[in-house]
Amino acid sequence: MLQVALVGAGTIGHVHAASLLHMGNANLAAVCDIRQETAAELAKEHSARAFADLQTLAEDPLWSAIDVVLVCIPTYLHEQTVTLAAKAGKHVFCEKPIALTADAAMRMIDVCADHGVKLGVGHVVRFFPEYVELKRKISAGAIGEIGTVRTFRGGGYPHAWEDWYGQEERSGGILVDLLIHDLDFIDALISPIVSLYTQRLAASVREHRDYALVIGRLQNGALLHMEATWAHVAGFRYGFEYAGSAGMLQFDSSKAPPITLFTRGQQGHQGVTVPESPLVKSPYRSELEAFLAAVETKGAPPVTGQDALRALRLSLAAKESANSGKPVEV
């Protein structure tokens, strides 16, 4: 049984904790969050122990029993936590994006390699079943040669702890935090991205509003159009369109949910609409299972530090284009 420590009990931390409940080979033993109540609450649900941060856990006798650390804290804090875990010989699963700079990502890759621990990164889109089906169809030649790829992702502004998404030096902004999902999937599983041109509303200028339109070219010759938004009023949507010489594949998450619950509001309050897409296994659980399997079998993680570095470099290239106003060759 792998003993797991979770660092960061925010939205994605809760998702991973829930996945662990269903796994027979792993146990959530510790929850670290500087928000003590948050940590205690989640720890209680899992009969785990709560800590303020990884350093505090590292000074506790429980530390020696921990096999894996899940790093689910804001991006700018990834490196110090990953480094601490790796140096103690713990395998690391780190949320995306791996880091804010390629240098930091390389140091993280190196420290994990030097200490013989696995480093996996949470590019979970690769595990979303609609993307798995997309990849399967493309590989089977279902649309012939790809001509154009269009992706969109985003919605309302993500309000989180200390508004860290709103600070370029903490989140990297929309190109590093959000667009990276689509950059990673396309580059790794469809065709390498060879050029990018970005127009973006700078987050610093437009408070709580970040938006980018990116066009580019893939190695296979296809044209690429990507939209990433934290400028919409609310909600979250993602989708894709792959048009090819023999057909087209489209997906829009807002049209996909098979279940939608509408509840009437009380006494003049607005009602609530909750769409859901139930699955046998959530993509987050599949992702974590695949990483833990790699730890157990000593195989390669499904998404490695190098994979995450490549995706980060693409985000940084998109950013470079936005800043320079010129297309960038990758």
Added chain:
Amino acid sequence: MKLAILGVAHVHAKGYAQICKQLGDVEVARVYDRDAEAARLVADVCDAQPTQDVSACLGPEIDAVLICSENIYHSTLVRLAAAAGKHILCEKPLATSAQEAKEMVAVCKEAGVQLQTAFPCRYHPTITRTREVLAEGVLGDILAVRASNHGQMPGGWFASQALAGGGAIMDHTVHVVDLLRYLLDDEFASVYALSAHRFHDIEVEDAGLLSLHMQKGVMVTLDPSWSRPASNPTWGDVTMEFVGTNGTLSVDVFAQVVEWYRTAVPTYQWAPYGADMDALMLADFIERVRAQQTVRVTGVDGLRATEVVMAAYASVASGTVQPVLQETL
């Protein structure tokens, strides 16, 4: 009022003929095309005389002409019609070069005839409403627009460099460019464009992407690709999503459809019930010509859209961001 149709190569020619027949108090008297059979097919729709002689369409009884030829003949036909004193509705793109479009505008001005560019989308009630919403200011400042004018590959002369002057970028850039100029009261400043041959074995580009910047700072992307497969439920789309400081506005001009499933065909189609924008455009053109008013969508509008197309091709050729150069009039 008597009209002549000059050139029937464009898919709209037959539709215009049908609309004119229904409009009443207007008559299409002559239909010209180099191809006698093509001219006859359209002439039959509106009980007109087909001819292979343009001058037969420019007699004193004709008040105005509808030019629906292949793109590269627009210029010649506009000059002939203007010289004969005929008011002109010319298919889009107005011309295959900015210089040509500028000269067409000048020739018509000198001849004292009206030149309208056929941008029917401006007449669509969805666009009228869009302009109202934008003018109300509820979106705050407009920051960005993501737009598409996808289509199926139209084939024929549209896929000929010599006759069309380009491919998907030439065909499907001008509608949205004109709409955004109209909706935002702004001009385009620069463009970075990509082009590719991906879907069909043709000599012109069938895929393209434009990333544009407007003079007031709005960022725009436009996808003009002929990327819709044969089984697409309709020919294509015109969509725009406006991102403003206070909200967003999604516009899908051809969304008013009934989904139509048939036993005999293993797919489904869209049966549109939205406004007939071609009919609205023709009725307005005819009314303004009759009332001796300035047409609503002018040759200058056609020129400005053509300039964006030219800048896009310049960007494709150079691989760099290109300014949209505006001809002075």
